[in-house]
Structures are given as C-alpha cells and as structure tokens.
Amino acid sequence: xxxxxxxxxxxxxxxxxxxxxxxxxxxxxxxxxxxxxxxxxxxxxxxxxxxxxxxxxxxxxxxxxxxxxxxxxxxxxxxxxxxxxxxxxxxxxxxxxxxxxxxxxxxxxxxxxxxxxxxxxxxxxxxxxxxxxxxxxxxxxxxxxxxxxxxxxxxxxxxxxxxxxxxxxxxxxxxxxxxxxxxxxxxxxxxxxxxxxxxxxxxxxxxxxxxxxxxxxxxxxxxxxxxxxxxxxxxxxxxxxxxxxxxxxxxxxxxxxxxxxxxxxxxxxxxxxxxxxxxxxxxxxxxxxxxxxxxxxxxxxxxxxxxxxxxxxxxxxxxxxxxxxxxxxxxxxxxxxxxxxxxxxxxxxxxxxxxxxxxxxxxxxxxxxxxxxxxxxxxxxxxxxxxxxxxxxxxxxxxxxxxxxxxxxxxxxxxxxxxxxxxxxxxxxxxxxxxxxxxxxxxxxxxxxxxxxxxxxxxxxxxxxxxxxxxxxxxxxxxxxxxxxxxxxxxxxxxxxxxxxxxxxxxxxxxxxxxxxxxxxxxxxxxxxxxxxxxxxxxxxxxxxxxxxxxxxxxxxxxxxxxxxxxxxxxxxxxxxxxxxxxxxxxxxxxxxxxxxxxxxxxxxxxxxxxxxxxxxxxxxxxxxxxxxxxxx
Amino acid sequence: xxxxxxxxxxxxxxxxxxxxxxxxxxxxxxxxxxxxxxxxxxxxxxxxxxxxxxxxxxxxxxxxxxxxxxxxxxxxxxxxxxxxxxxxxxxxxxxxxxxxxxxxxxxxxxxxxxxxxxxx
Numbered sequence: 001x002x003x004x005x006x007x008x009x010x011x012x013x014x015x016x017x018x019x020x021x022x023x024x025x026x027x028x029x030x031x032x033x034x035x036x037x038x039x040x041x042x043x044x045x046x047x048x049x050x051x052x053x054x055x056x057x058x059x060x061x062x063x064x065x066x067x068x069x070x071x072x073x074x075x076x077x078x079x080x081x082x083x084x085x086x087x088x089x090x091x092x093x094x095x096x097x098x099x100x101x102x103x104x105x106x107x108x109x110x111x112x113x114x115x116x117x118x119x120x121x122x123x124x125x126x127x128x129x130x131x132x133x134x135x136x137x138x139x140x141x142x143x144x145x146x147x148x149x150x151x152x153x154x155x156x157x158x159x160x161x162x163x164x165x166x167x168x169x170x171x172x173x174x175x176x177x178x179x180x181x182x183x184x185x186x187x188x189x190x191x192x193x194x195x196x197x198x199x200x201x202x203x204x205x206x207x208x209x210x211x212x213x214x215x216x217x218x219x220x221x222x223x224x225x226x227x228x229x230x231x232x233x234x235x236x237x238x239x240x241x242x243x244x245x246x247x248x249x250x251x252x253x254x255x256x257x258x259x260x261x262x263x264x265x266x267x268x269x270x271x272x273x274x275x276x277x278x279x280x281x282x283x284x285x286x287x288x289x290x291x292x293x294x295x296x297x298x299x300x301x302x303x304x305x306x307x308x309x310x311x312x313x314x315x316x317x318x319x320x321x322x323x324x325x326x327x328x329x330x331x332x333x334x335x336x337x338x339x340x341x342x343x344x345x346x347x348x349x350x351x352x353x354x355x356x357x358x359x360x361x362x363x364x365x366x367x368x369x370x371x372x373x374x375x376x377x378x379x380x381x382x383x384x385x386x387x388x389x390x391x392x393x394x395x396x397x398x399x400x401x402x403x404x405x406x407x408x409x410x411x412x413x414x415x416x417x418x419x420x421x422x423x424x425x426x427x428x429x430x431x432x433x434x435x436x437x438x439x440x441x442x443x444x445x446x447x448x449x450x451x452x453x454x455x456x457x458x459x460x461x462x463x464x465x466x467x468x469x470x471x472x473x474x475x476x477x478x479x480x481x482x483x484x485x486x487x488x489x490x491x492x493x494x495x496x497x498x499x500x501x502x503x504x505x506x507x508x509x510x511x512x513x514x515x516x517x518x519x520x521x522x523x524x525x526x527x528x529x530x531x532x533x534x535x536x537x538x539x540x541x542x543x544x545x546x547x548x549x550x551x552x553x554x555x556x557x558x559x560x561x562x563x564x565x566x567x568x569x570x571x572x573x574x575x576x577x578x579x580x581x582x583x584x585x586x587x588x589x590x591x592x593x594x595x596x597x598x599x600x601x602x603x604x605x606x607x608x609x610x611x612x613x614x615x616x617x618x619x620x621x622x623x624x625x626x627x628x629x630x631x632x633x
Numbered sequence: 634x635x636x637x638x639x640x641x642x643x644x645x646x647x648x649x650x651x652x653x654x655x656x657x658x659x660x661x662x663x664x665x666x667x668x669x670x671x672x673x674x675x676x677x678x679x680x681x682x683x684x685x686x687x688x689x690x691x692x693x694x695x696x697x698x699x700x701x702x703x704x705x706x707x708x709x710x711x712x713x714x715x716x717x718x719x720x721x722x723x724x725x726x727x728x729x730x731x732x733x734x735x736x737x738x739x740x741x742x743x744x745x746x747x748x749x750x751x752x753x
Contacts, residue, residue: 416715423736424644436655
C-alpha cells in the first residue's frame with residue numbers, strides 16, 4: 001500500500017473513529033434516557049403501590065372503626081377511601097410491565113373487591129350483627145391481613161425494583177461519565193498510536209535514510225537500510241540504495257582516480273623535483289662554466305638565461321624591450337678584417353633562424369669600451385615539433401688567443417729581423433771577401449762558399465718560417481690580378497737560374513702560345529712555381545732534363561707541371577709530401593738543402609688562390625709536381 | 634752619386650757602405666732617422682737609404698717627415714728593411730718611398746739594386 005493510501009487510510013480510520021465516538025455518545029445518551037424513564041416508571045409504580053397500600057390500610061382502619069364503633073362518618077370515610085382506591089389498580093398497572101406483577105396486582109384487586117363486598121355487606125347489616133369485634137376478627141381482618149401482606153410484598157418488590165432502576169440509572173450515569181471522560185483519553189491514545197505508526201511508517205525510514213546518508217557522507221558504505229517496501233518510502237529507500245550504490249561506485253572510481261591522481265602527482269612532483277634538480281644543476285653548471293653562455297628565446301631574441309661569464313664578457317641585456325636592439329647594436333661587432341658585422345649576422349641571431357654556428361670569430365666592443373675578440377658558437381633550440389623555441393649561444397673570449405697570436409707574430413717578426421741583421425753582415429762580408437780578396441788556396445774559396453751558401457739557406461729558412469707563420473695566422477695577403485702565364489714562367493725560371501746554371505740539368509719550358517691569362521698573385525704564384533722548380537732541379541740527376549709544361553686544362557684552370565727524371569718518391573710518402581717539415585730521407589737528400597716547408601707553402605699559396613696541387617711519381621722514372629691556377633673569367 | 638745611409642747596426646752599416654762604395658757611390662752613413670733629418674739639408678744626397686727599424690726615429694717616421702718637407706720631398710727614399718712583407722712594402726710605397734730592398738741584401742748587387750730602383 002502506498003504511503004499516500006496509508007495516510008488516507010489513517011485519516012479515514014480517524015474519521016470513522018470520530019463517527020463511532022459520536023455514535024457511542026448518542027447511544028449512551030439514549031441508554032441513559034431510557035434508564036431515566038424506567039426509573040421514573042419504577043418511581044410512579046412505587047408511588048402508586050405505596051398509595052394503594054396506604055389507601056388499603058385506611059380502608060382497613062375505616063372499616064374497623066365503623067364496624068366496631070359504628071359512627072356514620074367512618075362509613076363515609078370508608079366509601080370515600082374506596083372510591084379513591086378503585087382507580088388505583090388501573091393507574092398502577094400502567095406502570096407495571098411484568099405480566100406476573102400485573103396478575104399479582106389484579107389478584108390483590110380481586111381479593112380486595114371480594115373483601116369490600118364482604119365488608120360492605122357486613123357494614124350494611126351492622127345493626128343485626130352481634131359481637132362485632134368477633135366479626136372483624138374472624139371475618140374481615142384475616143383476608144385484610146392477607147391482602148395487606150400481598151400489598152406489602154408488592155410494595156417491597158416495587159421498592160426493590162425502584163432501587164434497582166435508580167442504581168441502574170446511576171450506574172449508567174457513572175458509566176456515561178466515565179465514557180465521556182475516557183473519550184479524550186482514547187483520542188490521545190489513538191493520536192499517540194497514530195503518531196507512532198506514522199513515525200514508524202514515515203519517519204523511521206526517513207531517519208534511517210538520513211542516518212545512512214550521514215554514514216555515507218562519512219565514507220562508510222556498509223550501512224543498513226530499511227527493508228524495501230512497496231511504497232514511496234520503499235521507492236525512496238530503493239532510490240537511496242541505488243544512489244548509495246552509485247555514490248559508492250563513484251566514490252570507488254573517485255578514490256581510485258584520486259589515488260591515481262595522487263600517484264601522478266607524486267610522480268609529477270618527483271619528476272618536477274628531478275627536473276628542478278637537473279635545472280639547478282644545469283643552472284649551476286651554466287653559471288660556473290668559464291664559457292659565456294646565453295640562452296635566447298625565439299622569436300624575440302630576448303635573453304632568458306645568461307651566466308656570470310657572459311655578464312662579465314658582454315654585460316647584461318637591458319630589461320626594456322626597446323633598448324635590446326640598441327644593446328645588441330651597441331657592440332659594433334666586426335670581423336677580424338675590420339668589416340662591420342650586422343646584428344642579424346651575429347651567431348645567436350643566425351641560430352634563431354635555424355642555423356648552427358660554429359666558431360664565428362667577431363670582435364665586439366661592449367659598453368664598457370673594451371675591445372674583445374670572441375668566438376661565437378650558437379645552435380637553435382627546438383621543441384618536439386621541431387619549431388625553434390630559442391637558441392643557445394656560447395661566447396668565448398679569445399683575447400688570450402689573439403694576444404698569443406700577436407706575440408707569436410711579433411716573436412716571429414722580431415726573431416726574423418734579429419736574425420736577418422747579423423745574417424746581412426755575415427752574407428755581405430762573405431760576398432765582399434770572396435769577390436774582392438784574392439785567395440791563392442782554392443780550399444779557402446770553398447770554405448767561404450760553404451759559409452755563404454749556408455747563410456743563404458738560413459735566409460730561406462727564415463723566409464719560409466715567416467711565410468708559413470703568416471699563412472697559418474691567416475695574415476698572408478694575396479693580390480690576384482690577371483697575369484700572363486709566359487711572364488710567370490719566365491720570371492720563375494729567372495729566379496732559379498742560378499741553381500740551374502750551377503748544375504748540368506737542363507730546364508725546358510713547354511708553354512703553348514695561346515695559353516690564357518690567369519688570375520693570380522704573381523709574386524706568390526712565382527714563389528710556388530720556384531719552390532717546385534728548385535725541388536726538381538735538386539732532385540734531378542746530372543745531365544738530365546727538368547721540364548716545365550703548361551697546359552690549358554682542366555676547364556677554368558691552367559696546369560703547370562714540373563717533371564724531373566729523379567729517383568722518384570715512394571708511393572707511401574706521397575701523401576705526406578705537402579705537410580710541414582716533411583723531407584724525403586735518402587742518400588741524396590742531405591745535399592738538397594731544403595727547409596721542409598717549401599711544399600707546404602706552395603700548397604697553401606696555390607689553394608688560397610683557388611687552385612690545387614698534386615704529385616705523381618714512379619720509382620726510378622721521376623716525379624711530376626703540378627699546380628693549377630684559375631684562368632681569368 | 635751621393636747616398637745618405639741610415640742604419641743603426643754598425644756591421645750592417647759597414648757592409649752596406651763597403652758594398653755601395655764598391656759600386657761607386659759616395660756614402661754618408663748615419664745611425665738613425667734624427668740624424669738623417671739633421672744632415673739631409675747639408676749633405677743634399679741624391680738618394681736616402683733608410684733602415685726601417687731604428688732607435689730614436691724609425692724609417693717610417695723619417696720618411697714621413699722627409700716627404701712632408703718641400704725641401705726634401707723630392708729626394709728618393711729607399712727602404713732597407715728586414716720587413717719584406719707585402720703590407721710593409723705597400724706602406725713604404727704609399728709614403729712616397731721609391732722602393733724597398735730586403736735584408737739580407739746581396740752585397741755584390743746592392744748598388745745595382747739601388748740604381749734599378751732609382752731608374753738609372
């Protein structure tokens with residue numbers, strides 16, 4: 001039964017109870033009314049009976065007085081009494097319900113009628129009667145006594161009846177009062193019962209649900225719910241149970257999600273701690289490395305991280321965005337040769353465009369006015385998608401290198417100067433001595449000659465060292481210009497003329513007449529050709545031929561090939577020939593008097609002009625050294 | 634032909650002097666650039682041989698001063714230097730020098746080289 005039905009049923013019951021109560025009150029009232037009536041009837045009956053008895057007693061008294069005394073007044077009274085009597089039985093019988101009592105009244109009346117007949121007869125004949133007292137005593141008194149006894153009995157019975165009725169009525173009254181008083185009590189009890197029942201059917205489940213909800217909200221899902229009933233509470237309980245289950249599942253999901261989340265968060269925080277440590281380590285590393293490190297963000301080029309070394313080297317980037325461009329411009333970066341380096345060509349800027357810059361050499365002027373040569377290396381930083389997010393740039397202060405370089409150049413320059421000065425004296429002295437002083441002993445001439453040739457060799461060594469140091473320092477300047485190959489060849493042959501003249505080796509130039517002009521620094525190109533020619537002349541056996549052949553090939557170049565008929569060079573040595581201080585060991589080499597730098601210088605001079613060098617050699621057949629020189633375009 | 638020879642190294646100065654004398658030059662040796670400027674007016678040389686590196690006043694400055702003075706501007710200046718690098722030669726020529734002779738010079742042909750530079 002639904003809760004609503006139940007509530008309506010309860011209200012119905014209450015209405016029914018109210019009607020019942022009203023009915024009961026009415027019934028009790030009716031009962032009390034009828035009992036009052038019965039009591040009144042019993043009272044009337046008792047009154048009439050008593051009057052009858054009193055009248056009968058007076059009849060007895062009057063008849064006795066008349067019989068014994070004989071005064072007419074007594075007779076009159078007697079008759080009056082009788083007339084009073086004759087209506088009484090009829091009156092009395094109206095109030096008698098019981099047939100037996102009616103009969104008893106009628107019997108008494110009949111006896112009394114007989115008695116009256118007899119007494120009246122006797123009184124009429126009083127005069128004739130003798131011994132009247134006897135008559136009364138024997139004839140009238142005995143029936144009268146019987147009648148009176150019967151009447152007394154009736155009266156006693158009626159009295160009892162009246163008493164019964166009175167008691168009955170008073171009992172009824174009492175009951176009625178009790179009942180009337182009891183009704184509110186019953187109402188209260190009913191209300192209590194109702195409230196209890198309502199509480200049981202309505203509030204207890206709600207309270208249980210409320211308690212369950214409280215428990216569930218406290219996290220305890222192991223709660224007992226009221227049994228499911230087929231009513232709204234049942235529906236509520238069911239809904240609540242469903243909700244509780246759902247909440248439990250949700251709670252489970254949530255708690256597992258929470259624990260997952262907690263794990264994630266722990267993992268995340270571990271990772272973060274890790275990352276922070278790594279970052280701190282990295283930052284400490286960045287801060288302490290001697291190299292100046294700067295990390296820029298793309299595309300703004302703002303400095304996001306700069307270490308102490310960078311602070312000291314280039315200073316801090318200003319915070320204001322507008323000042324940044326000016327800041328970078330303020331360095332007046334230039335290349336080593338003095339050309340201005342635009343800000344966009346700076347290594348970090350190039351890295352921001354995706355370029356990897358290694359060892360860009362710049363000379364910058366930070367705001368404090370210093371001039372600092374730096375080596376810039378920079379690389380772009382990319383995210384997972386390959387998008388450039390920034391750049392890391394390292395600046396290395398190479399002032400020390402510059403200083404060392406400068407000192408080296410200075411050293412070489414000073415040393416060469418300091419060496420040349422005494423050599424000038426020695427050489428001049430020897431030359432003048434040899435030319436101007438007569439020497440009868442030929443051995444003396446030879447000795448002076450040896451001294452002179454060694455002086456020349458020393459000069460060549462110094463020159464070669466100067467050249468190689470300039471080449472290595474990048475300070476060798478070339479001034480290429482269109483130049484006639486014939487002249488190059490002639491000037492070269494002139495330079496080695498002395499060596500050639502001093503030997504029995506023939507030097508044969510082979511130059512096609514239509515050879516194009518080359519684009520070359522003549523002095524340095526002649527130096528390269530002379531190096532090769534003098535090597536060839538030195539290697540060539542006596543009375544052999546050294547050829548200098550010029551060819552117009554490969555395309556865009558002129559090849560100058562110098563071939564000797566010497567012993568040749570072992571294949572494994574060929575690759576080392578053009579390195580510094582490489583000389584071919586062997587019986588002849590000691591008299592070759594090279595510096596070990598000639599081929600290295602030749603290679604450098606040729607390559608600096610865009611050409612190349614090479615050698616082919618066959619043991620016993622000789623060697624061919626060649627260089628290529630770019631032609632004028 | 635009269636040459637003013639400025640060379641701080643006595644030995645080199647001697648060799649150069651002998652070498653040039655042998656070639657028929659009249660040589661007035663001095664020890665530095667200051668002396669060149671002091672003597673150039675009085676000696677009126679046909680040419681001046683300047684060592685590049687000298688104490689008190691080096692060849693570079695001496696040459697500059699000679700070329701700045703209208704009285705001496707037209708006297709040819711030849712550098713006698715151990716610095717035979719192209720840049721130095723170029724600087725020397727830029728200053729108005731007639732030429733450069735590298736050290737160590739050839740004592741037998743020094744006079745000839747001077748004459749070649751002077752165009753004679």
